Amino acid sequence: GIQVEQSPPDLILQEGANSTLRCNFSDSVNNLQWFHQNPWGQLINLFYIPSGTKQNGRLSATTVATERYSLLYISSSQTTDSGVYFCAVDTGRRALTFGSGTRLQVQP
Amino acid sequence: EAGVAQSPRYKIIEKRQSVAFWCNPISGHATLYWYQQILGQGPKLLIQFQNNGVVDDSQLPKDRFSAERLKGVDSTLKIQPAKLEDSAVYLCASGNGLETQYFGPGTRLLVL
Numbered sequence: 001g002i003q004v005e006q007s008p009p010d011l012i013l014q015e016g017a018n019s020t021l022r023c024n025f026s027d028s029v030n031n032l033q034w035f036h037q038n039p040w041g042q043l044i045n046l047f048y049i050p051s052g053t054k055q056n057g058r059l060s061a062t063t064v065a066t067e068r069y070s071l072l073y074i075s076s077s078q079t080t081d082s083g084v085y086f087c088a089v090d091t092g093r094r095a096l097t098f099g100s101g102t103r104l105q106v107q108p
Numbered sequence: 109e110a111g112v113a114q115s116p117r118y119k120i121i122e123k124r125q126s127v128a129f130w131c132n133p134i135s136g137h138a139t140l141y142w143y144q145q146i147l148g149q150g151p152k153l154l155i156q157f158q159n160n161g162v163v164d165d166s167q168l169p170k171d172r173f174s175a176e177r178l179k180g181v182d183s184t185l186k187i188q189p190a191k192l193e194d195s196a197v198y199l200c201a202s203g204n205g206l207e208t209q210y211f212g213p214g215t216r217l218l219v220l
Binding site for chain 2: 031033040041042043045088097100
């Protein structure tokens with residue numbers, strides 16, 4: 001099956017700093033989503049982005065499908081950004097295959 | 109629009125006992141998924157339904173896990189008998205076949 005690798009596995013930032021999270025995948029995908037899992041375990045949709053670039057406030061994402069990677073940018077980080085960020089892909093079966101996540105801690 | 113509902117939120121049982129989880133998807137969503145998330149890992153698909161039919165259950169441990177989606181709306185996932193390694197968060201998600209999947213809050217299961 002498809003492999004999804006996320007980096008870095010852990011990231012500690014000071015409030016106000018910027019960061020880039022990376023997701024590499026091993027095969028062509030129909031769907032790529034970024035999620036934020038908050039400390040209570042809820043998975044929150046951030047982006048549906050199988051290709052191209054999208055922005056939502058301080059967050060933006062870029063997927064280069066031909067090179068099989070996606071990037072999530074977080075600018076001016078806040079303590080509420082803490083949690084685990086997951087990249088998940090769908091190869092046409094609609095079910096998502098998740099990476100192992102990037103655990104982000106934003107310190108005040 | 110109401111989100112995906114799951115219950116219970118937490119469950120503690122002893123090994124070899126049985127347990128059941130319930131999920132109500134977003135209204136109108138034909139596709140329903142159950143994922144298992146072990147601590148420190150990403151969620152992994154257990155079973156996928158399209159309306160009331162199973163699309164993919166290749167990763168469901170069928171000797172102990174079962175799931176159903178009667179009438180193509182809500183769904184139950186059962187474990188019988190539970191093992192220690194079943195301790196995890198069980199996440200239900202639904203989709204309308206187009207793009208985004210939406211996840212419920214999950215059920216945290218601890219097997220002692």
